[in-house]
Structure formats: C-alpha cells, structure tokens
Amino acid sequence: MKLLQINTGLNTSSTGKIVCQISKIFTDNGNESYIAFSGKYPENRDMENTIRIGFKLDFYWHALVTRIFDRHGFGSIRATKKLIKKIDYIKPDIIHLHNLHGYYINIEILFNYLARKEIPIVWTMHDCWPLTGHCSHFEYVKCKKWEKACHSCPQRSSYPSSLLVDNSKENFLNKKRLFNSVHNMTIVPVSHWLDNQIKYSYLNGFKSRVIQNGIDLEIFKPSKSRTLIKDYNLHNKFLILGVASNWTERKGLYEFVKLRELLGEDFAIVLVGVNKKLQKMLPKDIISIKKTSDQAELAMIYSCADLYLNLTFEDTYPSTNLESIACGTQVVTYKTGGSPESIYKGCGYVVNQGDIDEVKVVIEEIKNKSKASTLLLTNIANTKFDKNKNFNQYFKLYEEILNTSQ
Numbered sequence: 001m002k003l004l005q006i007n008t009g010l011n012t013s014s015t016g017k018i019v020c021q022i023s024k025i026f027t028d029n030g031n032e033s034y035i036a037f038s039g040k041y042p043e044n045r046d047m048e049n050t051i052r053i054g055f056k057l058d059f060y061w062h063a064l065v066t067r068i069f070d071r072h073g074f075g076s077i078r079a080t081k082k083l084i085k086k087i088d089y090i091k092p093d094i095i096h097l098h099n100l101h102g103y104y105i106n107i108e109i110l111f112n113y114l115a116r117k118e119i120p121i122v123w124t125m126h127d128c129w130p131l132t133g134h135c136s137h138f139e140y141v142k143c144k145k146w147e148k149a150c151h152s153c154p155q156r157s158s159y160p161s162s163l164l165v166d167n168s169k170e171n172f173l174n175k176k177r178l179f180n181s182v183h184n185m186t187i188v189p190v191s192h193w194l195d196n197q198i199k200y201s202y203l204n205g206f207k208s209r210v211i212q213n214g215i216d217l218e219i220f221k222p223s224k225s226r227t228l229i230k231d232y233n234l235h236n237k238f239l240i241l242g243v244a245s246n247w248t249e250r251k252g253l254y255e256f257v258k259l260r261e262l263l264g265e266d267f268a269i270v271l272v273g274v275n276k277k278l279q280k281m282l283p284k285d286i287i288s289i290k291k292t293s294d295q296a297e298l299a300m301i302y303s304c305a306d307l308y309l310n311l312t313f314e315d316t317y318p319s320t321n322l323e324s325i326a327c328g329t330q331v332v333t334y335k336t337g338g339s340p341e342s343i344y345k346g347c348g349y350v351v352n353q354g355d356i357d358e359v360k361v362v363i364e365e366i367k368n369k370s371k372a373s374t375l376l377l378t379n380i381a382n383t384k385f386d387k388n389k390n391f392n393q394y395f396k397l398y399e400e401i402l403n404t405s406q
Contacts, residue, residue, distance in 0.1 A: 001031045001398065004092035006083075006110075008102030010037040010050060014319055015099050015126050018213060022096070022391050029395055034090055036083055038104030051086050053104050054079030062103040070134065070162035070171065073100065073107040080106040084113050094398050097123040101136060101160060111178040120401045121185040122394070124211070125194060127316055130179065131201040133172030134160070137314040139337055140250050146172070147200045176202040186401060188394075191317035191338025211394060212341070213317055214387030219295045220326040222374055223303040228270070232287055234304075237268040238367045241305035241329070243298070243320045244273045244312075245291060252311030252334070253278075255356055259309075260286055262360045267367075272301060302327035307366055313353060315339050321348075326381035328374035332362055344384065346376050 003026050009016035016037070023033040036051040038059065054062075054076055062075030083105070087095070095114065100107055114121060129136040133150030135143075141154050150172035156162050180202065187208040189195040195210050229235060240259075244251045253271075260269055260283055274288035282288055292298055302308065308324035310333040317338040321331050331348035333339045340350040349366075351358050 001026075001094070001402065002034070002090060002092045003031060003094050003096060003398065004034045004036060004087060004090060005096040005098065006036045006053075006100070006105070007098035008037065008100075008104060009039050010035060010041065012039065014213075018124075018391070019098055021214075021216075021387050022394050025388065025391050025395055026398075034092065036086070038102060051083065053083050059103050066103065066160050067163050068165065070156065070165045070167035072103070072134070072160040072162075073105070073171070073175070076104055076106045077109065079104065080109040084109065087113070092119065093402060095119050095121050096394070097121060099126055099129070101129045103160070107178055108174070111181055115181040115183075118182075118184060120405055121182055122188060122397060122401070123185060124188040124190065125198070125316075126190055128194070128197065130175070131197065131203065133168035133170070133175065134162070134166075136160075137250075140314040149173070179203060180205070184401070184405065186397065188397070189316075191341050193338040193341065194316050209397065211397070212384075212390060213319055213322070214390030215319060215322045215326060215381075215385050216295070217326055217381060217386055220299050220302070220323045220381075222328040222378065223300040225300045226304055228301050228304040232268075232270070234268050234270075236266070238266060238363075239305045239307070240267060240269045240363065241301065241308050241324070242269070242271045242311070243301075243308070243323075244271075247271065247273055247275075247278055250313050252313060255311040255354075255359075256286060256309070257283060258356050259311075259359060259363075262356070263363070267363070270301070270305070272298070298323065299327050302329050305329045306371070307332060307363060309359070309363075310334065310339060311356075311359070312336050312339060317341060322381065322385040325377050326385055328377050330366065330372045330377070332359065332366075342384070344380050346372060347380050 005019050007015055007019045011017055011020045019035055023035055026033045034049045036053055038053045058076050058079040065075040066072040127136040128138055132146040134153045135155045143154055150168040153166050153168035156166050185206055187206050188211050190213050192210055195208055242256055247253045270287045272289045273291040279288045302324045308329050308331045315337045321342040324331050325347050334353040335350050336353055343350055349362050
C-alpha cells in the first residue's frame with residue numbers, strides 16, 4: 001500500500017509531527033509512505049520519500065495574492081502543477097490531506113486532479129479553514145455565516161490576512177464546489193466538537209470519523225527535575241503554567257494578566273512561548289519564557305507546575321492539555337471548542353469561557369486540596385493520549401477504505 005500525505009509543514013509544527021508519526025506507523029506495517037510539504041526541511045529528519053512543495057518565491061507570491069485579493073488557497077499554481085506530476089509518478093493508493101492553508105498549494109488544481117483521478121482521500125481537519133470562505137477559526141468572533149454562505153467577513157484582517165479585498169463569498173462558493181467535486185473522501189475531525197461543526201457545513205454529505213490526536217508518552221511523562229523552580233526561585237509557590245506557540249488575546253493572554261491581579265503572592269504564573277516584544281509588555285510578576293522546541297524541556301516545565309491553565313478562546317483539540325496530563329499536572333480549561341474533551345474525571349476542570357472569577361475560585365480549591373494522583377493522570381494519558389494507539393486508527397481506516405473501494 002502506498003500513502004501520500006500533504007501538509008503545510010514537516011515535523012516542525014504540531015500537524016507536521018502528526019504527519020511524521022502517521023508515516024512511521026504506516027511504514028512500520030510494511031508499507032510505502034510519502035510526505036508532500038511546504039517550508040524548510042527540518043534538521044535531523046530523514047529526507048527520503050519527502051516532496052517539498054514550492055520555494056520561497058512561490059510562498060511569497062501566494063501570500064501577496066492573499067494580502068491584496070483575499071485569494072488564499074488559489075495561488076501556488078506552478079508549485080501545485082509540479083506536485084501533480086509527482087503524484088502521477090508515485091501512484092498512491094490513498095492521499096491523506098491535512099492543513100491545506102499556509103500559502104503553499106492551489107486547491108483548485110489539486111481538487112480538479114483528485115476528482116478526475118478518483119483516488120481515495122482521507123482529510124484530517126485540524127481547524128475550521130475547510131468550512132469557511134476565509135478564517136481558520138470562527139468561535140472567538142461567534143460567526144456562523146459559514147453555515148449558509150460567508151460574506152462580509154468579520155475576520156478579514158486575521159489569518160490569512162487580506163488588507164484590501166473581502167473575497168470571502170467567492171472563496172466560500174469555490175471551496176464548496178471544489179471540495180464536493182470528489183466522492184471517495186472520508187473526513188477525520190480531530191475532536192467531536194469539530195465533527196459537530198462539520199454537520200452544519202457544506203461538507204456534511206461526507207463520511208466522517210473522529211480520530212483524536214495523540215502525543216509521545218516516551219517524552220511527555222513526569223519528570224523529577226525541578227530546574228524551573230530553582231531557576232526562578234519558586235519554592236513554596238503554587239505554580240500556574242500557560243503554554244502557547246503564539247500568545248494572543250485569542251489564546252487567553254489577557255486572561256492571565258487579569259488573573260495575576262486577582263491572585264495573591266503565594267501564586268506564580270509562568271507563560272511559555274513569549275517573544276521579546278511581548279515580554280516587555282507583560283507585568284513583571286508574570287514569568288515569561290521563550291518558546292522551546294525541546295520537548296523534554298517542555299515536559300520538565302509541565303512536571304514542575306501545580307496546574308496547567310488553558311484559557312483559549314478558539315481551539316479544536318489542544319495538544320498542550322494532553323502533554324500536561326501526561327506529565328502528571330492537572331488542567332483547567334475554558335469551555336472552548338474541543339478543549340474540554342481531554343478533561344476526564346480526576347484530571348482537571350472546565351470553566352465557562354471568559355469567567356475569570358470562576359477560574360480564580362477553581363484554582364484556589366485545587367490549591368487547598370491534596371495534589372491529584374500522578375498515577376491517575378498518567379493512566380488516563382496511557383489510555384487516551386498514546387500516539388501509537390490513536391494514530392494506528394488511521395492505518396485501520398486506510399485498510400477499510402481500500403477494501404470497500406475494491
């Protein structure tokens with residue numbers, strides 16, 4: 001069996017890591033796997049059976065088309081035509097799509113080809129971009145235009161940003177036409193919340209199967225290291241942790257600022273993923289740490305925390321919740337998207353979105369209780385979050401699709 005996956009990155013972003021993990025499971029079962037991606041080759045990555053889509057010039061031209069004309073997904077003509085030739089050469093049995101946004105692929109060329117070739121497709125939806133005429137998330141602005149037809153987009157200036165034109169209506173109609181032009185496609189939302197959103201969209205005629213993301217439990221596990229506590233002199237503090245790759249209002253940044261004002265000096269707030277510009281803007285009593293690509297270091301930081309706090313206003317199924325629980329640290333999250341789906345009994349709490357006073361109450365309750373059992377949390381992680389168990393479901397899905405197609 002030959003598999004080709006297409007994604008915006010390779011082993012660098014969360015989706016890039018997922019693609020590589022699926023590829024490994026597939027090849028470990030004696031099959032042939034290819035990955036088509038945009039961007040740079042990451043360090044220490046085996047480049048065999050990988051296809052880079054486009055170059056810097058293609059990326060920048062696509063970004064320019066998006067900024068001026070709001071035509072994200074309709075640039076990269078040359079790069080996509082070259083990819084089509086590679087696909088014809090490989091002749092994959094299954095094409096597995098992931099994130100198609102990111103200034104790297106032309107969805108019209110790609111889907112016209114897929115409709116013509118009738119190759120079975122699996123499409124893992126990591127966000128909401130396939131459902132809309134512009135945005136990748138709509139929960140923060142509480143927009144439901146996408147259920148009927150996008151127009152007058154309230155997030156035109158948000159990713160993928162358009163500075164001049166609102167083309168959301170035409171984009172919506174074109175995406176609806178193109179995505180429905182293929183027939184043998186199975187949609188895989190990464191959360192039950194996203195699966196429910198799809199039921200209200202123009203993709204509701206396709207089969208769907210929820211497969212939630214997993215993490216590497218060899219890396220994300222309780223650590224005995226207390227380097228973070230020693231380095232920042234956090235002894236006798238109740239340590240509240242927040243982690244994001246890009247801290248914004250939508251990720252709950254200002255919620256942490258509000259919370260800092262509500263909590264006493266016996267609490268410490270540590271935010272990971274803070275850039276230098278933002279570091280200067282944050283209150284001095286919030287400890288900020290730059291983004292780390294060292295997952296073992298991140299596991300140590302999770303393990304040092306008494307509580308992981310996820311105050312996001314838009315998300316589909318955040319991996320940070322899984323990572324924290326696997327490291328033995330409870331999670332408190334807003335009731336946002338698929339974030340509550342990883343909060344099982346005994347490993348955390350869900351609070352209504354924006355209710356920072358209730359967050360304070362829950363934190364103080366947790367502080368006054370004995371710490372949650374690390375064994376309980378790691379058992380939940382082993383049962384629910386193991387990447388090998390979760391991503392092996394894809395291999396079973398591929399087999400089912402091919403057996404049905406024969």
